[in-house]
Amino acid sequence: MTLHHPLAELIIAAAAGRFPVADGGWHRVPPWLPGLQAVFAFTGHAVLALADEVSQSELLGSVVDGYGGAHDPRLISALAGVDGWIDSLDLVLAGQGSAPVMQPGQASPSDRRSAFQLVPRPDLWEHPRARYAAMIRTTPMVFGYADRSCTTVAIVSKGIAGLPELSFELDPSQRGTGQGAALVRDALRLVPAGELVIASVAPGNAASLRTLLGTGFVPLGSIQLFRKATG
Numbered sequence: 126m127t128l129h130h131p132l133a134e135l136i137i138a139a140a141a142g143r144f145p146v147a148d149g150g151w152h153r154v155p156p157w158l159p160g161l162q163a164v165f166a167f168t169g170h171a172v173l174a175l176a177d178e179v180s181q182s183e184l185l186g187s188v189v190d191g192y193g194g195a196h197d198p199r200l201i202s203a204l205a206g207v208d209g210w211i212d213s214l215d216l217v218l219a220g221q222g223s224a225p226v227m228q229p230g231q232a233s234p235s236d237r238r239s240a241f242q243l244v245p246r247p248d249l250w251e252h253p254r255a256r257y258a259a260m261i262r263t264t265p266m267v268f269g270y271a272d273r274s275c276t277t278v279a280i281v282s283k284g285i286a287g288l289p290e291l292s293f294e295l296d297p298s299q300r301g302t303g304q305g306a307a308l309v310r311d312a313l314r315l316v317p318a319g320e321l322v323i324a325s326v327a328p329g330n331a332a333s334l335r336t337l338l339g340t341g342f343v344p345l346g347s348i349q350l351f352r353k354a355t356g
Contacts, residue, residue: 135172169192244271263283285348
């Protein structure tokens with residue numbers, strides 16, 4: 126049986142409709158990546174992925190609670206420190222992979238190629254979206270369309286709590302054309318059918334949020350990542 130990070134277990138359960146009890150409380154879990162810490166809020170309950178150096182007494186004396194206090198800017202600022210890095214507050218949504226199941230001998234090579242519109246695009250590793258994914262996630266895989274003049278990108282990584290996470294961005298020439306939904310659907314075909322895929326998006330990014338909702342993603346909660354300064 127695959128063992129998941131404690132927050133991943135909660136996210137998987139929430140995606141299946143089993144949310145934590147909305148008791149206004151919170152609890153802590155260890156970080157899933159060294160140095161990367163987080164506050165995750167479900168409805169009425171918060172989860173803090175914190176390093177051991179953060180004392181329980183420090184938290185008990187803070188504004189943290191499960192009713193919004195976990196995202197209080199004063200808390201995040203205190204946890205990250207004056208010189209720390211604080212990410213934007215993001216909405217976390219869940220979808221499902223839809224990779225076609227093809228048994229040997231059941232599809233020709235041309236059929237297999239047509240099933241996957243996205244192809245590996247190592248030339249897009251320097252895309253800002255790909256570089257950002259490499260900062261906060263592991264094993265990022267960068268995909269795009271075969272046309273090398275198109276900078277549309279999709280990145281599949283191990284992200285929040287080690288779960289598959291999708292991020293994407295359209296080529297500037299394609300924005301506002303409705304192509305975002307096609308990109309997300311194509312990206313989901315890179316993940317085994319039925320496997321949970323999460324995506325995080327800033328609430329103000331209405332275009333990406335509409336795209337994710339329109340392709341079957343559902344909201345689960347919110348997250349804010351941070352790192353304390355080193356050195």
